[in-house]
Every structure is written in C-alpha cells, then in structure tokens.
Amino acid sequence: MAYVWLTVAIGFEVLGTSLLKPSEGLTKLWPSMGAMVSYLLACGMLAQAMREIPTGVAYAMWSGLGTAAIVSIGLVFLGDNLTTATVSGIALIVGGVIVLNLAGAH
Structure with a gap:
C-alpha cells in the first residue's frame, strides 16, 4: 500500500x-489554489508512504519521477525544448531511482 500512497503523492x-x-x-486565484492544495495532498501522501518506505528511497522516487514527469509535461503541453542535457538528466534521475530500488534499499 505504501507504493500506492507514493504514486498518488507523485501525481499530486x-x-x-x-x-x-x-x-x-x-497571481491567478484558481491555479494558485489548485497548486497549493495539490502540494498539501502530495506531502500528506508522501508522509503516509514513508511509514513503510525508507526516507531516502521514498524521497528519491518522489522527486526523481516527479521531475521526469514534469519535464515530459513541459515538452508536450508547455512548449519546453528537448535538449541533450534534458534527456541525459532524466536518464540519470530514472536510472538512480532504479538502482536504489534494485539495490534493496527498501
């Protein structure tokens, strides 16, 4: 169940x-409120996940996979550019999360 909490935390x-x-x-009310509520829910769910998942692993997955998802959203919906550095950075982040999980850190 902890990884479900973590997945939902990443989504928020x-x-x-x-x-x-x-x-x-x-400066815009509704997107600002949505961002704040989303962050509050994300932190609450991350805290639930960390009851069973070690802090380093949970935070690495939360920040790493969240970063990779945000870069993808930026590319598809927000007009961000894809560079070699972007691709390399994402690969390193995802690779790090995989290594943490395969190394038995959880």
Missing part, C-alpha cells in the same frame, strides 16, 4: 507543479 506533486505556470507567479 506533478499536478501542483503543472499549475504553477498558469498561476502566473501565484
């Missing part, structure tokens, strides 16, 4: 981060 973190650009620096 990605949603919150995705709403930051439309909030225009937290």
Whole structure:
C-alpha cells in the first residue's frame, strides 16, 4: 500500500507543479489554489508512504519521477525544448531511482 500512497503523492506533486505556470507567479486565484492544495495532498501522501518506505528511497522516487514527469509535461503541453542535457538528466534521475530500488534499499 505504501507504493500506492507514493504514486498518488507523485501525481499530486506533478499536478501542483503543472499549475504553477498558469498561476502566473501565484497571481491567478484558481491555479494558485489548485497548486497549493495539490502540494498539501502530495506531502500528506508522501508522509503516509514513508511509514513503510525508507526516507531516502521514498524521497528519491518522489522527486526523481516527479521531475521526469514534469519535464515530459513541459515538452508536450508547455512548449519546453528537448535538449541533450534534458534527456541525459532524466536518464540519470530514472536510472538512480532504479538502482536504489534494485539495490534493496527498501
């Protein structure tokens, strides 16, 4: 169940981060409120996941997979550019999460 909490936490973190650009620096009410509520839910669910998953593994997965998802959303929906550095960075992040999990850190 802990990995379900973590997956949902990642989803809310990605949603919150995705709403930051439309909030225009937290000056637009509804996107700003959505971002804040999403972050609050993400942190609450991350805390639930960390009851069973070691802190380092949970946080690495939360931040790493969230970052990879945000880059993808930026590319598809927000007009961000794909560079060699972006691809390399994402590969390193995802690779690190895989290594942590395969190494038995959980």
